Amino acid sequence: MYIPYGTQSIDDDDIQAVINTLKADYLTTGPKISEFEDCVAKYVGAKYAVAVSNGTAALHVACLAAGISKGDEVITTPITFVASANSVLYCGATPVFADIDPKTYNIDPKDIRKKITAKTKAIIAVHFTGQPCDMDEIKKIADEFNLIVIEDAAHALGAVYKGRRIGTISDMTTFSFHPVKHITTGEGGMIVTNNKELYQKLSIIRSHGITRNPELMSCNDGPWYYQQLELGYNYRMTDIQCALGISQMKKLDFFISRRLEIVDRYNNAFKDNENILIPYQLDGCYNSWHLYVIQVMNRDRRRVVEALIAKGIGVNVHYIPVYTQPYYRSHGYSDVVCPNAETAYSRFISLPIFPKLSKEEQDYVIEQVIKIVEGDY
Ligand SMILES: *Cc1c(COP(=O)(O)O)cnc(C)c1O
Numbered sequence: 001m002y003i004p005y006g007t008q009s010i011d012d013d014d015i016q017a018v019i020n021t022l023k024a025d026y027l028t029t030g031p032k033i034s035e036f037e038d039c040v041a042k043y044v045g046a047k048y049a050v051a052v053s054n055g056t057a058a059l060h061v062a063c064l065a066a067g068i069s070k071g072d073e074v075i076t077t078p079i080t081f082v083a084s085a086n087s088v089l090y091c092g093a094t095p096v097f098a099d100i101d102p103k104t105y106n107i108d109p110k111d112i113r114k115k116i117t118a119k120t121k122a123i124i125a126v127h128f129t130g131q132p133c134d135m136d137e138i139k140k141i142a143d144e145f146n147l148i149v150i151e152d153a154a155h156a157l158g159a160v161y162k163g164r165r166i167g168t169i170s171d172m173t174t175f176s177f178h179p180v181k182h183i184t185t186g187e188g189g190m191i192v193t194n195n196k197e198l199y200q201k202l203s204i205i206r207s208h209g210i211t212r213n214p215e216l217m218s219c220n221d222g223p224w225y226y227q228q229l230e231l232g233y234n235y236r237m238t239d240i241q242c243a244l245g246i247s248q249m250k251k252l253d254f255f256i257s258r259r260l261e262i263v264d265r266y267n268n269a270f271k272d273n274e275n276i277l278i279p280y281q282l283d284g285c286y287n288s289w290h291l292y293v294i295q296v297m298n299r300d301r302r303r304v305v306e307a308l309i310a311k312g313i314g315v316n317v318h319y320i321p322v323y324t325q326p327y328y329r330s331h332g333y334s335d336v337v338c339p340n341a342e343t344a345y346s347r348f349i350s351l352p353i354f355p356k357l358s359k360e361e362q363d364y365v366i367e368q369v370i371k372i373v374e375g376d377y
Contacts, residue, residue, distance in 0.1 A: 003365065004314040006180035006291075009255065009355045014247045021243035028238040036242035037190065039249045040175070044157075044167030046192035048199035051242060052206050055154045055176025057235040058189035059087035059124070062172045065191075065201040066148040068093045072121035076152075077107040078321035078341045080126040084152045085322045093121070097323050099338035103280045105129070105293070108340070109137035116141070122148040127156035127166060129279065129318075130288035135161050135169050142170075150174065155290035157182040158256045162284050167192045172202075177241075180354075181290060182255055183248035185241035205232040258355040259289040262362060266292055266351065269366040275299055275373040277347070291318055295347035299373055305349060307372045313365055316350045 021032060033051055041049035052058050068074060070092035076084050078097045085095035098111040105128045112123060123142060125133040133151070142149045149170035153159070156166045157175050167173045172195075175181075177188035191202050204211050209232030214220055217227045263279075270276040277295035281287065296304050301317075308315045322328060323336040352365055 001312045001364075002314060003312060003352045003357070003361050004354075005316040005350050005352050006354045007356075008179040008184045009251070010184075011251075013250075014244055017243040017247035018240055021240050024239070026239045028240075029236060030239040032239035032242035032246065033237060036237075036245045036249075039246055040157075040190055041192055043249065043252070044165045044173070044192055046167045046173070047194045048196070048202075049190050049192045050199065050202040050206055051237040051245075052189045052191065052235040053237055054187045055152075055174060055178060055181075055189040056083040056087065057206075057233070058174035058176070058191045059083055059150070059152060060090050061202055061205045061233075061235060062150045062174055062191050063087050063091045063093070063122070064205050065172065065198050066122055066150060068121055068148075071119060073117060073119040074122045074124055075107075075112050075115050075120060076124040077126050077128070078323050078336075078338050079105055079128055079319050079344065080152065080322060081154070081319060082322050082325060084124055084126050085328075088124070094119075094332075095322075096120070097321075097333075097336055097338055097341075099340045100128075100344065101134075102340045102344065104131055104134075104282060105280075105344055106131060106133040107138075109134050109141060111338075112138065112141055116145055116147075120145060120147060122150060124150045124152055125170070126152040126154075127159055129291040129293055130155045130159045131279070131282060132156065132159055132161035132166060132285045132287070139169070148172075154178075154181060156288055158252060158286075159288040160286035166288075168194065171195060172198060177245060177248075182288060183245065183252055185237070185245040185248070188237055188241050188245060204229060206235045208232045208234060255355045256288050258357075259353055262353050262357055263287075263289050263292055265362055266294075266353075266366065269370070270294065273370065273373065276369070289353060292351045292353040293318060293348055294351060294369075295344065296349055296373055297347065299375065301347055301349065303377045304372055307377045308349075308368060311368045311372075313352065313368055315352070317345070317348050318350050319345070319348075321345055
């Protein structure tokens with residue numbers, strides 16, 4: 001037996017949707033793209049959505065649309081996947097790491113304030129595990145210093161911040177449809193926004209910087225004509241992937257409810273255990289639970305992880321503070337320290353959570369975790 005920390009749920013309807021698209025006229029840049037975009041935009045309550053090839057491309061395109069470029073600084077969290085910060089580097093700009101709040105594990109607005117300089121252009125907030133960041137405070141800082149806010153919501157499709165679905169709060173919000181995320185398209189990503197100008201930029205950058213929109217072209221030589229307005233990329237998604245995404249979206253609420261059931265069982269099993277700190281839950285917010293992250297107290301985290309893996313439980317650690325990566329250390333980040341992030345990282349373990357994790361598998365995980373944190377390595 002091997003239980004991974006996360007995996008996709010694909011059913012016959014998903015498979016049929018993909019087959020239908022393979023038999024249809026368009027494999028890419030056909031009708032499924034806008035159908036999937038509309039589906040996600042409607043779900044989160046945003047006006048516009050742009051589907052791209054993956055969540056990292058979504059972040060890169062969002063940074064470019066925000067005008068982030070050489071000389072700019074962008075504040076983000078170290079407790080994230082490297083892509084959140086790498087997207088800033090792709091633009092020739094500099095990621096600056098603000099420490100996390102030790103309770104929520106999300107970027108701490110107080111530390112954002114300390115990291116602001118004359119060069120700061122944007123904030124990339126990451127809703128770690130699906131728990132919303134303190135967006136009111138982040139927005140206040142952004143307004144005060146005239147900064148753009150991008151939310152990396154790779155973990156937070158379906159999460160709610162004070163009555164608002166993640167995806168409507170900031171200038172742009174990005175999602176990922178990698179197989180471990182809430183819904184999957186194999187690889188895939190999306191940017192949502194309420195701003196028409198940003199929407200047009202995102203659409204153009206996704207496809208080589210090219211437009212056929214007569215409103216945006218300086219002249220028009222004929223039906224074949226298009227103009228490249230800036231340097232874009234081929235970050236398009238295929239119709240095959242979007243067909244899978246549309247089918248997956250129908251099950252998103254069910255997927256989230258399954259995740260919530262697992263969280264309730266884990267929380268109940270671990271809440272009184274002195275060697276385990278269960279996730280903190282913010283009032284007035286709704287975590288969509290991409291990950292279930294505990295802190296192991298008083299124990300050697302590495303040995304706990306190794307013992308769980310030996311029992312067939314594919315636990316993982318999210319995340320290694322980004323600035324400690326060798327690439328970052330050798331590119332100007334050798335002295336960076338975020339104490340809260342480092343302490344949390346030294347104790348974090350992500351336990352298995354995904355919709356098809358059975359009750360028996362949950363019981364097995366609970367039993368083994370409790371046994372092993374007792375010191376029974
Ligand atoms: C998964 C993830 C990404 C990258 O998404 P891909 O689709 O794998 O490119 C970016 N940020 C965070 C926080 C993620 O979890």
